[in-house]
Amino acid sequence: MSDAKTMIQTEVVFDGxxxxxxxxxxxxxxxxxxxxxxxxxxxxxxxxxxxxxxVSVLITPTTRVAISVSTVAYDPRDTGDIDFPFSGYYDVL
Numbered sequence: 001m002s003d004a005k006t007m008i009q010t011e012v013v014f015d016g017x018x019x020x021x022x023x024x025x026x027x028x029x030x031x032x033x034x035x036x037x038x039x040x041x042x043x044x045x046x047x048x049x050x051x052x053x054x055v056s057v058l059i060t061p062t063t064r065v066a067i068s069v070s071t072v073a074y075d076p077r078d079t080g081d082i083d084f085p086f087s088g089y090y091d092v093l
Contacts (some may be wrong), residue, residue: 003075004073004074005072005074006071006072006073006074007023007072007073007074007075007078008023008069008070008071009021009050009069009070009072009086010027010067010068010069011067011068011069011070012030012034012065012066012067013056013064013065013066013067013068014059014063014065014079015053015063015064015065015066016064019047019049019055019057019092020049020050021047021048021049021050022048022049022050022052022078022079022080023078023079023080024048024050024079024080025047025048025080027038027048027067027069030045030047030067031067033059034045034059034065035058037060038059038061038063039061041060041061042058042059042061042085043058043059044056044057044058044059044062045057045058045059048080048082050078051085051086051087052077052079052080052083052084052086053085054082054084060080070077080088
């Protein structure tokens with residue numbers, strides 16, 4: 001048995017562009033904000049991604065969105081705090 005720490009990592013793909021969400025992102029809330037943006041005809045939806053970077057995505061009724069979840073190795077830097085960015089998941093390779 002391994003004692004390696006793990007964490008859940010959520011990937012969101014907006015029209016073919018993939019983003020890995022920071023750990024503090026509420027996926028249920030994000031889904032609601034995406035659905036609401038599409039319902040009203042379009043607006044920007046803000047997320048914090050791995051690397052503690054803020055990203056705004058324009059969601060319209062035709063935007064394609066896919067959300068997937070996986071278990072990955074724990075990264076203590078992935079806090080979602082945009083005041084302390086880091087280079088992202090490529091640092092752990």
